[in-house]
Amino acid sequence: METAPSLNSPVEIRRLLAERVRHLRVANAWTQHELAKRAGVSWPTVQRYEQSGDTSLKNLLRICHALGRLDEFEQLLRPPAAASLAELEARTARPVRKRVRR
Secondary structure (H helix, E strand, O other): OOOOOOOOOHHHHHHHHHHHHHHHHHHOOOOHHHHHHHHOOOHHHHHHHHHHOOOOHHHHHHHHHHOOOHHHHHHOOOOOOOOOHHHHHHHHOOOOOOOOOO
């Protein structure tokens, strides 16, 4: 099942996610300092992320983990469903390594 392409740019998605993080933090009645401590990141990292949407993937995952939303990332970039049993077996088969002549 294919999804429609997003009409948002990467910058808009970044800002949208940062806004959602801020709303989740406020809903938990946490300060930025509290979220930073729970996530294991610095307070300026949380502050900058909420203001600009700018952070590393590593820090975003830590923040989402602290907010109890890390499991949502597991759904991202999943391969499409296999069309046949052969295709499914091919995906899970280990590739045969070949030696390169020197």
